[in-house]
Amino acid sequence: MTQKVISYQEIKSAGSCQWDGLSLGEVMLRFDPFDLPTPKALTMRIFQGGGETNVACGLAHTFGLRAGVLTALVDDEIGKNIRNQLRAAGVHTGKIIWFNTKNDGSRFSTDQKGTLMNGINFTYNGKGVIPSNTCYYRAHTPIRELRPGDYDWNQIFGKEGVRVFNTGGIYTLISPTSAELALEAVQAANRHGTFVAADLNYRSKVQPDKNIARQINQSIAPYLGFLVGNDSDIHDALGYETKVAKKAGFEEWLDAYKGTVRAVAKDFPNLSLIGTQWRGATNADLISWAAVLYDVAADTFYQAPIRKDIPIADRTGGGDSFTSGVLAALLKGHNLETAVQWGAAHGILVQETPGDTTMIEENILLAEVKRAQAGGGVKAVR
Numbered sequence: 001m002t003q004k005v006i007s008y009q010e011i012k013s014a015g016s017c018q019w020d021g022l023s024l025g026e027v028m029l030r031f032d033p034f035d036l037p038t039p040k041a042l043t044m045r046i047f048q049g050g051g052e053t054n055v056a057c058g059l060a061h062t063f064g065l066r067a068g069v070l071t072a073l074v075d076d077e078i079g080k081n082i083r084n085q086l087r088a089a090g091v092h093t094g095k096i097i098w099f100n101t102k103n104d105g106s107r108f109s110t111d112q113k114g115t116l117m118n119g120i121n122f123t124y125n126g127k128g129v130i131p132s133n134t135c136y137y138r139a140h141t142p143i144r145e146l147r148p149g150d151y152d153w154n155q156i157f158g159k160e161g162v163r164v165f166n167t168g169g170i171y172t173l174i175s176p177t178s179a180e181l182a183l184e185a186v187q188a189a190n191r192h193g194t195f196v197a198a199d200l201n202y203r204s205k206v207q208p209d210k211n212i213a214r215q216i217n218q219s220i221a222p223y224l225g226f227l228v229g230n231d232s233d234i235h236d237a238l239g240y241e242t243k244v245a246k247k248a249g250f251e252e253w254l255d256a257y258k259g260t261v262r263a264v265a266k267d268f269p270n271l272s273l274i275g276t277q278w279r280g281a282t283n284a285d286l287i288s289w290a291a292v293l294y295d296v297a298a299d300t301f302y303q304a305p306i307r308k309d310i311p312i313a314d315r316t317g318g319g320d321s322f323t324s325g326v327l328a329a330l331l332k333g334h335n336l337e338t339a340v341q342w343g344a345a346h347g348i349l350v351q352e353t354p355g356d357t358t359m360i361e362e363n364i365l366l367a368e369v370k371r372a373q374a375g376g377g378v379k380a381v382r
Helices: 053-062 077-088 153-160 176-191 210-223 231-238 250-267 318-331 336-350 362-374
Strands: 019-024 028-032 045-049 067-070 072-074 097-099 120-124 133-137 162-168 195-199 226-228 273-281 286-295 300-303 307-311
Touching: 019 053, 019 176, 019 318, 028 077, 045 053, 045 077, 053 067, 053 077, 053 318, 053 336, 072 077, 153 162, 153 176, 162 176, 162 318, 176 195, 176 210, 195 210, 195 318, 210 231, 226 318, 231 250, 250 273, 250 286, 250 300, 273 318, 273 336, 286 318, 286 336, 300 336, 307 336, 318 336, 336 362
Parallel strands: 019 067, 019 162, 028 120, 072 097, 162 195, 195 226, 226 273
Antiparallel strands: 028 045, 120 133, 273 286, 286 300, 286 307
16 A cells, blocks of 8 residues: 655644654764865864754754754764754754763664764865865764664654654665665654655765665655755656756756656655755856745746855755755745745855854845845845
């Protein structure tokens, strides 16, 4: 029997649930070498961040929603730093699974020499014609060890209640058991009436074999209500090709992308929404930015204004912030036209500040939506 998948029109009321949003995924400590490439850096600043958990940060901090993370950390100084940053963003951290360092032989235990370690990355933002570059240390992270049964989904989705659940293509490809846990989670979420979103977010440094990535993502896609993915992600993670020139402008790209998402929706009729941000990069510092959201049942596309030649500070997290912007609008009862505007604005704003998440207030996002729709400039606030 085919499982019913919850659509965006069926998101539960706030009063019926303890959580507006929960995110299952990896979270890492990010080292940022400022304006020097990592091999030359002597000073760095640090942020927490993760492709899936960034969504929870946006929901909690920018939009004031009740959001939490489902992840695993080693109980050491780095793990506590990540936890404290999540707390500062307003994210609930009580569902983090901690691995102690007593090496006591229990299920969630490791040693003090890094046999399991919290994930870290070094991300240089790039400059001009020098591209951004990320170096990962994630092969022995505790989140890789999680497996089906580690979370009580009946408690989380049933007794507590969750309006929106999200995971993503980074977490699902980290290890065989992470894919199994994600599949268990999305199935349980739908059984309990929770709307499920996932960003394909394909990363070759996580899983270089696209055939494996496609097999895993195709097993999870039938349980999604909202699929986030640009043309390259949909190709790399699901196998659908968008025939468009690499340097195509937004309108040309959108015409081709429409055909792709309609094909995806035909093969996965469980999907009620498909969307993504679009980035046209002039160089590492200057981009054009837009977003599109597809209502499958109505066969209708919604798009945000194209923001042309926007100087940015940090390209990380644009897709995650797009996702949280769209979900926040839906959770607050807005229509799809508003949702795509919120997603686009949140996605560009995260790139205007350092770090994986925007850490802005909702009023700033609303001002950016208004500015973009009016085609205006930026005025000083005095």
